[in-house]
Amino acid sequence: MLKLIKQFLKENTGITLVELIIAITVMVMMLGITAIYLPTYRANQVKKQAALDLNDSLRFAQSLAASPESGEIEYYHWQYDQDANNVLVTDDEGENMRVFNFDSADKIEIFTSIDDIYIKTKTPAMYADEDLTVEAAGIMYVVHIAQKTANNLYYQISISNNSFNISRGTVDEGTDFNALINSDNNYDGRYEQ
Numbered sequence: 001m002l003k004l005i006k007q008f009l010k011e012n013t014g015i016t017l018v019e020l021i022i023a024i025t026v027m028v029m030m031l032g033i034t035a036i037y038l039p040t041y042r043a044n045q046v047k048k049q050a051a052l053d054l055n056d057s058l059r060f061a062q063s064l065a066a067s068p069e070s071g072e073i074e075y076y077h078w079q080y081d082q083d084a085n086n087v088l089v090t091d092d093e094g095e096n097m098r099v100f101n102f103d104s105a106d107k108i109e110i111f112t113s114i115d116d117i118y119i120k121t122k123t124p125a126m127y128a129d130e131d132l133t134v135e136a137a138g139i140m141y142v143v144h145i146a147q148k149t150a151n152n153l154y155y156q157i158s159i160s161n162n163s164f165n166i167s168r169g170t171v172d173e174g175t176d177f178n179a180l181i182n183s184d185n186n187y188d189g190r191y192e193q
Helices: 002-011 017-066 177-181
Strands: 075-081 086-091 096-101 108-112 116-120 138-144 153-160 163-170
Touching: 017 075, 017 086, 017 096, 017 108, 017 116, 017 138, 017 153, 017 163, 108 177, 138 177
Parallel strands: none
Antiparallel strands: 075 086, 075 116, 086 096, 108 138, 138 153, 153 163
């Protein structure tokens, strides 16, 4: 048996020029495809992470409000700061609880119809005012600055009925996110859960 293996290795110790050309061609094609799609993939990951960060900040504020350690605090305030491109969660006294900064904040743009959410303690109830009378409802779109054209992905966070969810969709030709957040009928394009 050992003699057969040695004989096989001795006879087949090299590769032909055709095999080498085929292997190099396949590697170059794979490298080319990767180089073409890598920027799009990275941009999509930046958008996805920003949407997840927004979701996490809302969940953090809700968990603070639901905590038995909230004591005499009436509500927690979730605030998106467009200028600083971050989220600030404070209690009703305005004490800074946590700041959520976005990775790659210079590459994303967030369009939102609701900048402030007040979450009543001991409940998951979300309100749009400090008096806790108007139920919070709104929508946020996360887009990449370089990808606001047709057929690119965006992420959306919908807030209603004391809950929120993330979905994603494809930008339609001529979509104006500023107009969408200021309209009564929010974007109802192609969504994917």
